Amino acid sequence: MSEQKRVAIIGSGNWGSAIAAVIGGNLQKEQTKFHREVRMWVFEEMINGRKLTEIINQDHENVKYLPGQKLPENVIAEPDILKAAEDADLLVFVLPHQFIARSCKQLVGKVKSGAIALSLVKGLNNPEPGKIGLISDIIKEQLGVEVGVLMGANIANEVAAGSFCETTIAFKNVEHGRLFRDAIQTENFRVTVVNDVANAELSGALKNIVAFAAGLIDGLYGEKAGNTKAAVIRLGIMEMIDFAEKFFPGGSRETFLESCGVADVITSSFGGRNRKCAEAFAKQPDKTVKQLQDEMLNGQLLQGPGTAEEVNHFLKAKGRENEFPLFTTVHRICVKEIPAKELLDHLRNHPVHK
Template identity: 60%
Template sequence: HQFIPNFCKQLLGKIKPTAIAISLIKGFDKAEGGGIDLISHIITRHLNIPCAVLMGANLANEVAEGNFCETTIGCTDTKYGKVLRDLFQANHFRVVVVADADAVEVCGALKNIVACGAGFVDGLKLGDNTKAAVIRLGLMEMIRFVDVFYPGSKLSTFFESCGVADLITTCYGGRNRRVSEAFVTSGKTIEELEKEMLNGQKLQGPPTAEEVNYMLKNKGLEN
């Protein structure tokens, strides 16, 4: 996501001061000195406008086909939240707005780590019971992470589409799961599989795990 600051610089002076941004990017950027920086915070800093986030169980091909799904918009200002909900809401696309924007965004990144674990389970053919345990434990760790680093977040946010629903979808149908399964079964490196399966695009799970581990280590919470 290193392109975001440069892209924001190109927009400076070309957007109205009353504009609202919304980020659909599921991942973190590296903060100076290590750790993570939320994409919405980067956008707000560079453009000086509020930035909401949209996260949820929204596999792109299914959304494009018009299959019903839900999504979560995290927006700290209820006035802007209503505008964004009206903009995105459709018969097949149900939008729920919550004020817990940071937690919504963090869910969209952390679920990729859990999905890698689910892919390892699939590759090792450990079965659905083990996979369910990985998903449950992953959700608990997501909640704990947000509680430590973004205090004040609501537990109810994790039961919106951005939380448990997106986690389930990603652990069964996402590319982090698919590539992680292939990593176990093929003996190839993640880099080789990214080239073969993702046309050179990068998985978000592994680098996010590295950044999260750095933060946990600094807090003495690595284990």
């Protein structure tokens, strides 16, 4: 029998803990391909006088980021990122995208030879004006490993609770994607493997801007604006596809029909944190996005406003903001350059209507 492969999870927030619950549960049962233990890197913090790692390892629950959901006993919280990643064959990155470069820097030269990585990170990299890149490329370039992505219509609490859902794993080497699928797929968490990494990752990042726009509609007009919300979501999806084809050519439009695409936009626009905070932002114009994030998310970070900012910096440097009015308008609203009530004014003459 070949050597069992070790899995390590870099990150332990809401989504990180949820995927740890899924992988840990799988590897408790799987006795051949994978090592049973799953190490999870946890940024140490004190909760009611106890270390978070101590709580997770003793009580088997991430009481801050995934309260009420038990983690399998084979998920081991580790505060040292090097120890968490030590000897891991499969690295699962699930952090806010703002922290990826800093975390990878600590792992340079310390990753096992032949390891592969999977990014669950939804965001983009804007290294300098006029340039934009994928988070998976940061991991690949810094660590020298092949990197794929997992993106899908996956609200973390529902995944952890075992609700039926789908997700998409994208790897250029689909056999590597299937290896991660074997560690992740369950009866209720179904995985499709594709080879279109860029479009899958762009979908996961850009959908947060669309979800924020959908939340603004909820806050401005309430439940009676179903037609309006649907129109905004469709325009957002069209901008996602247009952005991918103009700046990351070579992918397939069919990828946007996978769970990472349309399905993720739908679930995020009706149930995600970006929608929730955007609704509150529209209703409370005296508050900033940062204030609402701190009040409502218990330490989690919003991705929509940050991604909108990165996209806007890129488009502005290119002189192409007008080609993406929804992306541009969401950014301007988030930074209070214009009020939320002006959203539709900037979409009525959208390029797709001409």
